[in-house]
Amino acid sequence: MTSIDDFSEIETDLANLARLSSSGANEDVRLLVAKLVRKYRTLRPALAEQLDSTLKASRTRSHGPAVLRRSMAVSDSSAMPMDADSRQSLIRVFDDLDGISEPLLPDALFAHVQSLIRERRERDRLAAHGIRPTRSAILVGPPGVGKTLSARWIANQLGKPLWVLDLTTVMSSLLGKTGSNLRAVFDHAKQNQAVLLLDEIDAIAKRRSDESDVGELKRLVTAILQEVDAWPDSGLLLAATNHPELIDPALWRRFDAVLTFETPQGNVLATAVRRFLGADIALFEKWVDLLASSVYGMSLSDVERSINALRRYTVLENASPAHAVIEMAIKGLPSLDKSSRQKLAIELARLEALSHNKIMELTGVSRDTIRKYAGPSPIKGRGIKKKD
Ligand SMILES: Nc1ncnc2c1ncn2[C@@H]1O[C@H](COP(=O)(O)OP(=O)(O)O)[C@@H](O)[C@H]1O
Ligand SMILES: [Mg+2]
Known part of the structure; x- marks a missing residue:
C-alpha cells in the first residue's frame, strides 16, 4: 500500500465506521473494528493495537467471545451494503431498541401479525415436526395505516433491528448493476438472519413506463424472484405496497402470506x-x-x-x-x-x-x-x- 492509497483506505474505513455507529448497529460496529484490527496489524501496528484494546473493553462489557468467533468466520459482512458509485447505504435501519408502541390494528389483522412473530419464536418446535414457519409476507394497504410501523414492531418483538430496502429511493442504485447491489443486500440480510422489508415494492412496476430501463428492470425482477425463492427460514422477509395491482403476479405468488391493512374504523x-x-x-x-x-x-x-x-x-x-x-x-x-x-x-x-x-x-x-x-x-x- 502506498501512503496515498493508505489514506484513502483509512478514510473509507472511517466513513464506514461512522455510518455504522450512527445507525446504532453495535454488533456490526464491533465486527468492523475486529476486521480493521486484522487489516492494520502489519501496516499500522499502533492503530491496530489501539483498536484492539477498545474492542476488548467493549467485549467484556457486552457479548463475550462469541463476537470474536463470528468476526473470524464472517469475511465481508461487517459493513452494511452500499452502492459502490454513490457510497450511499442501500439499507435504512430502524433500531427501536427503546421499544416501540404496538400498531393499532383491527383484531384479525393484529392476530395475523402476532402469529408471524410466534412462528419465528417457536421455529424449533415447528422444525421438530418438519413444519416451516412463514418466511415471507406482503403488507398491502393505503399510505399511513401502519405497514412500515408493523414491520418495525415485528422486528422489535423478535429482538432485531428492521432493515429496510426502500425501492422508491434505491431504484437507480439497483438498476444498471445487473442485480449485484440487490444480491449484496440479500446476502447481508441472510447472513445476519435479519428482518428485511422491501418497502414500496410497487416502485419497480412504476418504472416500467420508461422504455430505456426495460432490460434492466426485467433482470431486476428476475433477481428479486430468485432471492425471494431462496430466502431461508432463519430470517423474515417482508414487503409492503400501496398498489397491489401493480405487483408482478409471479412475485406476488412467492410470498407466503398477505396481510391487508385498511383505513381505520x-x-x-x-x-x-x-x-x-x-x-x-x-x-x-x-x-x-x-x-x-x-x-x-x-x-x-x-x-x-x-x-x-x-x-x-x-x-x-x-x-x-x-x-x-x-x-x-x-x-x-x-x-x-x-x-x-x-x-x-x-x-x-x-x-x-x-x-x-x-x-x-x-x-x-x-x-x-x-x-x-x-x-x-x-x-x-x-x-x-x-x-x-
Ligand atoms: N396502525 C397504526 N398504529 C399506530 N400508529 C400508526 C398506525 N398507522 C400509522 N401510524 C402512525 O403514522 C406513522 C406512519 O405510518 P406508516 O407505518 O409509515 O404507514 P405506511 O407504511 O402504511 O404508509 C407511524 O409512524 C405512526 O406514527
Ligand atoms: Mg410505509
Whole structure:
C-alpha cells in the first residue's frame, strides 16, 4: 500500500465506521473494528493495537467471545451494503431498541401479525415436526395505516433491528448493476438472519413506463424472484405496497402470506385518538368521540398529524379545549361523508357550545335531526360561545 492509497483506505474505513455507529448497529460496529484490527496489524501496528484494546473493553462489557468467533468466520459482512458509485447505504435501519408502541390494528389483522412473530419464536418446535414457519409476507394497504410501523414492531418483538430496502429511493442504485447491489443486500440480510422489508415494492412496476430501463428492470425482477425463492427460514422477509395491482403476479405468488391493512374504523380510531393525545388525554377526555368522528376516513398517520396540530393550537393560542376541538372538527368537515357529518353534528350539539342553527350551517345537517338526537338547542344565535 502506498501512503496515498493508505489514506484513502483509512478514510473509507472511517466513513464506514461512522455510518455504522450512527445507525446504532453495535454488533456490526464491533465486527468492523475486529476486521480493521486484522487489516492494520502489519501496516499500522499502533492503530491496530489501539483498536484492539477498545474492542476488548467493549467485549467484556457486552457479548463475550462469541463476537470474536463470528468476526473470524464472517469475511465481508461487517459493513452494511452500499452502492459502490454513490457510497450511499442501500439499507435504512430502524433500531427501536427503546421499544416501540404496538400498531393499532383491527383484531384479525393484529392476530395475523402476532402469529408471524410466534412462528419465528417457536421455529424449533415447528422444525421438530418438519413444519416451516412463514418466511415471507406482503403488507398491502393505503399510505399511513401502519405497514412500515408493523414491520418495525415485528422486528422489535423478535429482538432485531428492521432493515429496510426502500425501492422508491434505491431504484437507480439497483438498476444498471445487473442485480449485484440487490444480491449484496440479500446476502447481508441472510447472513445476519435479519428482518428485511422491501418497502414500496410497487416502485419497480412504476418504472416500467420508461422504455430505456426495460432490460434492466426485467433482470431486476428476475433477481428479486430468485432471492425471494431462496430466502431461508432463519430470517423474515417482508414487503409492503400501496398498489397491489401493480405487483408482478409471479412475485406476488412467492410470498407466503398477505396481510391487508385498511383505513381505520370504529374503536381503532378512538383508541388512536387517545394514544396520540398523549399527556393531554385528561384535557380532551370528553371530546374523544367527537374527535374520532371528525377524523373518520383518515389514515392514522393523518390522524396523528391532526391531533398534534390540535395540541399545539391549544397551547399556542391559549384556547379552551372545547374551542380547539370545534375548530378542528370544522376544518375536517369537507372530507366527511354524509353519515359521518351527521354523527359529528350530533357530537357538536352535545358540547352545548354552538347553537343548532350554527351547526346546521356548518354541517348541512337539519336542526330537526340534531334536536332528535342531542336534545333542544341551549343557545340562541349563531356564534361560538365565548370562553368564560
Ligand atoms: N396502525 C397504526 N398504529 C399506530 N400508529 C400508526 C398506525 N398507522 C400509522 N401510524 C402512525 O403514522 C406513522 C406512519 O405510518 P406508516 O407505518 O409509515 O404507514 P405506511 O407504511 O402504511 O404508509 C407511524 O409512524 C405512526 O406514527
Ligand atoms: Mg410505509
